[in-house]
Amino acid sequence: MKDLSLLTTADLLPIKMIFFDADGVTKRKGTDFEKIEGKWVMKTWGLTEVMKSGLEKLRQYYIVCITSGRSMSYLLDVYGTLVSNRFYLQSEIGMFCYKDGKNCNTCDLTSEEISVLGEIKLGLKKVLAIEGVKGFEPKERIITLHCRHEIPEVLAVVAEADPRGLMHCWWNGEAYDILPKRVDKGVGEKWLCQSLGIKLSEVMVVGNGINDQEQGQKVGISVTTDPDHLVADFEVRGEERGGDALVQQILHLRA
Ligand SMILES: [Mg+2]
Known part of the structure; x- marks a missing residue:
């Protein structure tokens, strides 16, 4: 694995689309449950303003997709204001994709x-x-x-x-x-790339864990924000802030 500082403008040339994981890449990991008025409510970290504006700028240069194990209603809460024809959401490990204002199935279960x-x-x-x-x-x-x-x-x-x-x-x-086992982030990735006419060689994938493994195969560039748990072409240490560092570096290289 190469250190992220070695990523160059030339590496980025073929890239048209970037898939980011949510937790541990674009936002801080951690989930808890709290009982409020007799109901269990899930509590998680939100998106920082720096990350949000970084993703907003990034979508001028690349099509962006957040692919996560979270539900679509959760992803719409956190990333919904960024959604456009340059910014997509995939929930439940790529099983659903929010596209053209609809929650689409990428894979039917038996x-x-x-x-x-x-x-x-x-x-x-x-x-x-x-x-x-x-x-x-x-x-x-x-x-x-x-x-x-x-x-x-x-x-x-x-x-x-x-x-x-x-x-x-x-x-x-x-x-x-x-x-x-038939379902993984690679399935959602191929579904969206096919519908947008993008080749896997034109894709960058940024992840941090076991469920990002399939998605990072055969793509142009893979990046891990947790090299102890996910192997990729490039690594950036500091799991919760790794995505921030990457977004800033890409913006710097494109400026
Ligand atoms: Mg993750």
């Missing part, structure tokens, strides 16, 4: 996948009382269970409800993401 996800969700309700389990994040399709640390019972529930091994159960450091 009835077996839908039923296994239902079984897993039911089974996981029993682990909610275990110490360290924080709660479910509201999602349309994938299951996200936030925990303070890894919980072996979660893997046991998934193994029992999914004997054919159709699902990924990814621990991302703050939550388990459970989703069909």
